[in-house]
Amino acid sequence: MSITQVSPELEHDIQKVFESDSAALKEFRGNAQQRYQELPEPHFDRSSLENRIYSFIPIEANEPTDWQKAVESLVDLNGEHPLLVFVDDRLVHLGGLENLPNGVTVKTLREAAQEANVVALLGSVVPVNENKWIALQSAFWQNGVYIHAPKNAVMPGVIQVVHLTTQKGRGTFPRNLIVADANSQLSVLDLYVASDEVEEELHIGITEVIAAEGSQVSYGVITNFPKQTTSYWVRRAKAARDSRVDFTVGELGEGYTIGEFGSLLEGEGSSSNGHAVALGTGRAHMDLTAKMVHVAKFSQSDTSARGVMQGRADGVYRGVTHIQKGASGAVGEQSERLLMLSPKSRADAIPMLLIDENDVKCGHAASVGQISEEQLFYLMSRGISEAEAKRMVVWGFLDPVLAALPVDRVRQAVVQILERKMN
Amino acid sequence: MANIPELAIHGLQASVEGKEILRGVNLTVRGGEVHAIMGPNGTGKSTLASSLMGHPKYQVTAGSAMLDGEDLLAMKVDERARKGLFLAMQYPSEVTGVSNANFLRIALNSRRGEGNEVPVLKFHKELQSKMKMLSMDPSFAERYLNEGFSGGEKKRNEILQMAVLQPRIAILDEIDSGLDIDALKIVAQGVNELRGPELGVLIITHYQRILDYVKPDYVHVMMQGRIVRSGGQELAEELEARGYDWIKEELGIVDETVSAGV
Ligand SMILES: Nc1ncnc2c1ncn2[C@@H]1O[C@H](COP(=O)(O)OP(=O)(O)OP(=O)(O)O)[C@@H](O)[C@H]1O
Ligand SMILES: [Mg+2]
Numbered sequence: 001m002s003i004t005q006v007s008p009e010l011e012h013d014i015q016k017v018f019e020s021d022s023a024a025l026k027e028f029r030g031n032a033q034q035r036y037q038e039l040p041e042p043h044f045d046r047s048s049l050e051n052r053i054y055s056f057i058p059i060e061a062n063e064p065t066d067w068q069k070a071v072e073s074l075v076d077l078n079g080e081h082p083l084l085v086f087v088d089d090r091l092v093h094l095g096g097l098e099n100l101p102n103g104v105t106v107k108t109l110r111e112a113a114q115e116a117n118v119v120a121l122l123g124s125v126v127p128v129n130e131n132k133w134i135a136l137q138s139a140f141w142q143n144g145v146y147i148h149a150p151k152n153a154v155m156p157g158v159i160q161v162v163h164l165t166t167q168k169g170r171g172t173f174p175r176n177l178i179v180a181d182a183n184s185q186l187s188v189l190d191l192y193v194a195s196d197e198v199e200e201e202l203h204i205g206i207t208e209v210i211a212a213e214g215s216q217v218s219y220g221v222i223t224n225f226p227k228q229t230t231s232y233w234v235r236r237a238k239a240a241r242d243s244r245v246d247f248t249v250g251e252l253g254e255g256y257t258i259g260e261f262g263s264l265l266e267g268e269g270s271s272s273n274g275h276a277v278a279l280g281t282g283r284a285h286m287d288l289t290a291k292m293v294h295v296a297k298f299s300q301s302d303t304s305a306r307g308v309m310q311g312r313a314d315g316v317y318r319g320v321t322h323i324q325k326g327a328s329g330a331v332g333e334q335s336e337r338l339l340m341l342s343p344k345s346r347a348d349a350i351p352m353l354l355i356d357e358n359d360v361k362c363g364h365a366a367s368v369g370q371i372s373e374e375q376l377f378y379l380m381s382r383g384i385s386e387a388e389a390k391r392m393v394v395w396g397f398l399d400p401v402l403a404a405l406p407v408d409r410v411r412q413a414v415v416q417i418l419e420r421k422m423n
Numbered sequence: 424m425a426n427i428p429e430l431a432i433h434g435l436q437a438s439v440e441g442k443e444i445l446r447g448v449n450l451t452v453r454g455g456e457v458h459a460i461m462g463p464n465g466t467g468k469s470t471l472a473s474s475l476m477g478h479p480k481y482q483v484t485a486g487s488a489m490l491d492g493e494d495l496l497a498m499k500v501d502e503r504a505r506k507g508l509f510l511a512m513q514y515p516s517e518v519t520g521v522s523n524a525n526f527l528r529i530a531l532n533s534r535r536g537e538g539n540e541v542p543v544l545k546f547h548k549e550l551q552s553k554m555k556m557l558s559m560d561p562s563f564a565e566r567y568l569n570e571g572f573s574g575g576e577k578k579r580n581e582i583l584q585m586a587v588l589q590p591r592i593a594i595l596d597e598i599d600s601g602l603d604i605d606a607l608k609i610v611a612q613g614v615n616e617l618r619g620p621e622l623g624v625l626i627i628t629h630y631q632r633i634l635d636y637v638k639p640d641y642v643h644v645m646m647q648g649r650i651v652r653s654g655g656q657e658l659a660e661e662l663e664a665r666g667y668d669w670i671k672e673e674l675g676i677v678d679e680t681v682s683a684g685v
Contacts, residue, residue: 372516378515379530383530385501398520
C-alpha cells in the first residue's frame with residue numbers, strides 16, 4: 001500500500017491538516033510515519049490487501065452537509081445519552097454532556113492531544129510499531145473521542161460516538177482513547193458507518209482502552225461499511241488489577257474487513273468478556289479475531305461470537321486465548337458459532353489456545369454449519385412456513401449478542417440493518 | 424365433507440437413506456378415536472410418524488395418506504400442520520433465541536391464517552391457563568424453545584403446543600418416555616382434556632402404562648415396518664403381561680426390526 005503520489009500543493013494541504021497539533025503529537029506522528037516506511041506489509045493467513053484497490057490522501061474533508069439523516073437512523077440526536085458525531089473526521093455534534101459527573105472529560109482526541117500527557121498514552125495499548133497499518137494510522141489519524149473518568153467517577157448512561165464517512169479518497173482514520181481511573185465506571189458505544197457512495201475507501205480504526213485498578217468499562221462497537229471499502233480495525237484494552245472490560249462487537253460491513261478486539265489482562269483478578277456478532281452479505285470478506293491475553297494471575301476472560309454468512313460472503317473468526325507464564329489461576333473461555341445461509345458463503349472458526357502456564361482453566365467451543373434441518377422441520381411441523389422458520393432460527397441465533405447491546409435505540413437500529421441485509 | 428377428522432393411510436411404504444423401513448402400513452384414525460401403536464425398538468414407529476409429518480429425510484415410496492380427503496403427501500410440512508396434523512416428537516428440537524411464547528403465537532397465527540390472528544393479550548392469557556393445566560411454571564413462556572428443558576419438561580411442552588394449536592389429528596411419539604408417574608398423569612390428563620370428536624389421536628408407545636390413563640379404542644402392534652396385529656385395550660394388557668415374543672412366534676418372525684429380511 002502507499003499514499004498516493006502528491007503534488008507540492010497537496011503536500012502543503014496535508015501539512016496544514018496537522019499544523020495545529022502539539023509538538024508532542026507532531027513528534028508521535030513523525031515517529032509513526034517513519035515506522036510506516038520501514039515496516040513490512042503485515043501478514044494475515046487469511047487476508048491480503050495486495051489486490052485491493054484504493055488510494056488516499058489525508059487531507060481535510062469538505063464541510064459535511066446533510067449528515068443528520070444517516071446519523072438519526074442510528075441514534076437519537078437529542079436523546080438522554082451523551083452523543084458525539086464525527087463526519088469525515090470533523091466533529092459536527094456534541095450533546096448530552098450537561099450531566100457528566102464531576103471531573104469526567106469527554107472531548108475530541110485531537111483537542112485532548114494538545115496535552116503531552118495524553119499523547120504519552122497514544123500507542124500504549126496498541127503499539128505504533130505493531131504493524132505497518134497501525135503505524136500508518138498513528139501517523140495520519142485525524143479525529144475520534146477522548147474519554148477520561150477520574151478516580152471513583154461513575155458515568156450514568158452510555159456515551160455514544162458516531163463516525164460517518166461520506167467522502168472517499170481521504171482515508172478514514174478514526175482513533176479513540178478511553179481512560180478509566182481507579183474504581184471508575186463508564187460505558188461507550190462507538191458506531192462506524194459510511195454512505196453507500198463511498199467506494200474504494202481505506203478505513204483504519206484504533207480504539208485504546210486503559211482500565212485502571214477496579215474500574216469497569218463497557219465498550220460496544222458496530223461497524224457497517226459498504227462494499228469495496230477496505231477496513232482494518234483494532235479495539236484493545238489494557239486491564240489493571242480487579243478491573244473489568246466488556247466488549248460488544250458487531251461487524252456488518254460488506255467490504256473487505258480485518259478486525260481484532262480483546263484485552264491485555266495485566267492486573268491480578270482482571271477480567272474481560274466479549275460478545276461479537278458478524279453478518280457477511282454480498283461478497284463481504286471478514287477476518288475477525290477475538291484475542292484475550294492473560295498476563296496476570298487469576299485473570300478471566302469469556303468471549304462468545306456468532307456469525308452469519310450469506311450470499312458469497314467469506315468469514316473467518318479466530319478466538320485466541322493466550323495464557324502467559326505466570327498467569328496461574330487464569331480462566332479463559334471462548335466460543336464461536338458460525339452459520340452459513342447460502343451454498344456460496346464460507347465460514348471458518350479457528351480456535352487458538354496458547355497456554356504457557358499449568359494451573360489454568362481454558363475452554364473452547366467452535367462450530368460452523370448450516371441451519372439445522374431438524375430445527376426447521378420442528379418449526380415447520382407447527383405450521384410455520386419455511387422462510388419464517390429460517391428467519392426465526394437465524395434471529396434466535398443472533399439474539400444473545402443483540403440482547404447485550406446497551407442502548408435500546410441502537411439495538412433497534414442494528415436489528416433494522418440486519419433485517420435489511422437479510423432480505 | 425364430514426367435520427369429523429380423518430387420517431387414512433393405505434399401503435404406506437417409506438425409506439430413509441435408501442433403506443426401506445415402512446413396508447405397507449394401513450391405518451385409519453378418525454376424530455373421537457384414540458389409537459395406540461406399540462412395538463419393540465427399531466420397528467418403524469417413529470418412521471411412520473416422521474413420514475406422515477413430512478420429514479425431509481424420509482421418502483415415501485408407495486401408498487397414500489389422506490387427511491380429510493386431501494393428499495397429505497403432496498403437501499409441504501407446514502401445510503400439513505396448518506391442515507390440522509400434529510406430531511409430538513420423540514426428540515423435540517431446541518431453538519436458541521426464540522421464546523416459547525413467541526414461537527407458539529407465530530405457529531398459532533400461521534394455523535389460523537392471515538387476517539385471523541389471535542389478539543396478543545388473549546393469546547397470553549390462554550397460554551398461561553394451558554400451562555397451568557400442565558403444571559408448567561409461568562416462566563416457561565419466556566424461556567428459549569426447549570433449550571435446557573429436562574426430558575419431562577420437553578414432553579409437557581409438546582402437549583402444550585398441541586393444546587394451543589388444537590390439531591385435528593395428533594400423533595404422540597413416545598410422549599410417555601422419561602416421565603415419572605406424576606408427570607405422566609399430568610400429560611395424560613392434558614391429552615384427555617383435548618379428547619373429543621374434533622380430535623383423533625395416535626399414541627406411539629412401548630409401555631402400556633400411559634394407556635391406563637389415556638384409554639385407547641384400538642391397539643396396533645408394529646413389526647418389520649408393518650402393523651402385524653390390531654385389537655382393543657386388552658391387546659395392550661396382554662403385551663404388557665406376556666411381552667412380544669408370543670406374537671413373533673405366532674407370525675413366525677425371528678427378527679422383528681426393519682433390518683430383518685432386507
Ligand atoms: N434418520 C435416520 N437415518 C438412518 N436410519 C434411520 C433414521 N431413522 C430411522 N432409521 C432406522 O429405521 C429403523 C426404524 O427406526 P424407527 O425410529 O422408526 O424405530 P422405532 O420403532 O420408532 O424405534 P424406538 O422404539 O426405538 O423409538 C431403525 O433401524 C433406524 O435405525
Ligand atoms: Mg421411535
